[in-house]
Amino acid sequence: MRLGVWGLVGLWMLGGIAQVASAETWLCPNCENRVERAPDAPTLDCGECGSFTAEDLSWIVGYLNYKTRSAETSFLVSPEECDRFRQDGLQAFGESRELIWIPWTAVDYFIPRQRIVRLIDGREFTTDYARTRGAPCPAPPKFLFQIADTIRIEGQKDRVVTQDLEDDISTLFVISGSEKGLHAGITRFIEEVEAGNHPRLPRTDNKVTRPTVAQMPTSLRGKNLDKTVTVKVRGERSGQLLELALVKSSGLDDLDQAAIRAARSTGLSTAGEMGVGVPSTVLLHYHFKGDACTVEAEIPKNSIWQN
Numbered sequence: 592m593r594l595g596v597w598g599l600v601g602l603w604m605l606g607g608i609a610q611v612a613s614a615e616t617w618l619c620p621n622c623e624n625r626v627e628r629a630p631d632a633p634t635l636d637c638g639e640c641g642s643f644t645a646e647d648l649s650w651i652v653g654y655l656n657y658k659t660r661s662a663e664t665s666f667l668v669s670p671e672e673c674d675r676f677r678q679d680g681l682q683a684f685g686e687s688r689e690l691i692w693i694p695w696t697a698v699d700y701f702i703p704r705q706r707i708v709r710l711i712d713g714r715e716f717t718t719d720y721a722r723t724r725g726a727p728c729p730a731p732p733k734f735l736f737q738i739a740d741t742i743r744i745e746g747q748k749d750r751v752v753t754q755d756l757e758d759d760i761s762t763l764f765v766i767s768g769s770e771k772g773l774h775a776g777i778t779r780f781i782e783e784v785e786a787g788n789h790p791r792l793p794r795t796d797n798k799v800t801r802p803t804v805a806q807m808p809t810s811l812r813g814k815n816l817d818k819t820v821t822v823k824v825r826g827e828r829s830g831q832l833l834e835l836a837l838v839k840s841s842g843l844d845d846l847d848q849a850a851i852r853a854a855r856s857t858g859l860s861t862a863g864e865m866g867v868g869v870p871s872t873v874l875l876h877y878h879f880k881g882d883a884c885t886v887e888a889e890i891p892k893n894s895i896w897q898n
């Protein structure tokens with residue numbers, strides 16, 4: 592009997608919640624109107640602009656930036672346990688923290704890690720974190736994409752290494768429906784970090800963890816040289832070398848080669864941006880004096896956001 596009563600209360604509560612959720616507030620993708628839309632309604636109907644189907648509200652292709660590298664993906668949103676992201680839009684907060692649904696086609700860029708949604712018309716909204724423990728978004732939608740890195744090693748032919756990745760929206764730096772929007776979003780992402788707007792997740796530069804000194808080539812010993820060779824090394828978190836280039840030659844090929852060999856075995860720690868490891872660059876200055884060599888590491892100002 593008692594159980595029966597609780598069962599009834601439970602049903603009544605579920606009914607009540609369903610009723611509260613029955614009207615969603617959406618932004619029209621075309622004007623500034625807010626439109627009430629029933630969940631699962633096939634169209635979004637704006638009194639001024641007419642009806643929009645799910646296809647009118649969704650991107651076909653998504654342009655994304657994953658840990659400073661850009662890629663394209665089919666834009667298919669199918670969250671497992673999250674109702675903040677759907678194929679036709681994402682949930683954000685209005686001025687008074689009211690919940691509002693924004694069609695993807697109204698979005699210029701979305702920066703999940705900074706909780707910024709910028710619309711094509713310039714309006715901005717905030718979101719909650721794209722991944723939260725427990726309700727309401729423990730499992731944000733995943734995207735399949737391919738990251739291509741061009742490996743440039745001095746003295747070797749360039750080669751492209753591709754990785755197939757599957758990761759969720761909370762890990763993406765920027766997401767957009769156009770290349771232009773993606774670039775605007777990347778610029779914004781950098782500005783936000785530079786402005787210190789994310790103090791709990793500062794940028795960390797990479798470090799040389801194992802500096803390697805070059806050996807003076809036998810052919811050049813005893814010549815009382817005073818030369819410098821600068822080598823640029825770009826590496827990824829996994830230890831993958833992305834670029835190794837001679838930036839400043841000594842004018843002596845043997846000396847340059849000795850510096851390049853040393854640079855290859857230099858240990859680098861990963862840089863971090865918004866709490867995740869990203870590729871980054873270090874300049875290694877090899878000073879050859881007499882028969883000795885010293886190395887000095889320099890982290891360039893824009894060591895992270897470069898190709």
Ligand SMILES: [Zn+2]
Binds near residue numbers: 638640
């Ligand atoms: Zn409208």
